Amino acid sequence: MKKLALLCWLMVTVLLTSCSANLDEYDKSTPSFDLFGYFDGQSRAWGMVQDYTDKQTRRFVVDIIGEVDGDTLTLTEDFIFHDGETDQRIWTIKRLEDGSYEGTADDIIGVATGQTVGNALRWQYDFELEVDGSSYTVAFDDWLYRQDEDHLFNLTSIRKFGQEVGTITLFFQK
Template identity: 60%
Template sequence: MIKSLKILLFMSVVLFAAGCSNDISQYQNSEPKFNLFEYFEGDSAAWGMIQDYTGKQTRRFEVAITGKVDGDTLTLVEDFVFDDGEKTQRVWTIIRNGSNEYIGSADDIIGKAYGKEVGNALQWKYDFELVYEGSPIVVAFDDWLYRQDTDHVFNLTKIKKFGVEVGEITLFFQKR
């Protein structure tokens, strides 16, 4: 009985610590500063992959991105081409909500996306309608983007359903 309680206590501490590790404030002093509007204004390209909960790669894709800034609004047109030939487009409208916070929307985003940048990092959180085996399901995306330099950003996304990670996206951006 005591051994079971010790294991349960240990697991609780590990899960609590893991949950606390994604605090964006830890990037406060990281350079270069992210600057979402500056980075995505103009043309950029991206490529990445989707993995399922086991880590198996399930899809690959490329994205051509065009961004236009008008005051406190960034419009991003993303044209996706997947490895199976599927082509889709997502158009984001992102509004600056303060100096380092953003609110975004797109057709396949449920509600609003909320983002915050600190140092070289940007975190986006939103719900997304995903088609799985022919049926739409809503999953939560937790996007972490990191600016490497003038031209490069990388993105790691956790995909969750009912709080459980069901997939991951790895994506790399390059300014054109």
């Protein structure tokens, strides 16, 4: 009986974690997502982190400076959290020949990958998350949506072992 219950749980987990939006669904959505064009120069974002129960656990503001040099975008992100903590992440993002993107940053494990279709960008990477003195590797699945010339929305699913353990919601303004 326990084996059957475990098998059912595993099947449901696989089905639920394999369901995700398809980037191609945004091919006719406008305005088109120009990653380098949007982030060249200064922008600001406001966001929050929620845990698996949807409880808000952190709020923050991010000041962003982007510099484009050919097929490379360098994003310097300065975070200020509601509790006074500050952090900085510097992304180096390369546009590949096929139009997709790869990026690196100090707290990112390996290489982030991204692709744009229509007004959407899907950006995926593994992240070293520090919580109460412990470090956890989690997977980030970022979906950014271009609203208009000056605004972006960003929804991020944070997963551990295929299970969503939190979300991040961000609003960007150019």
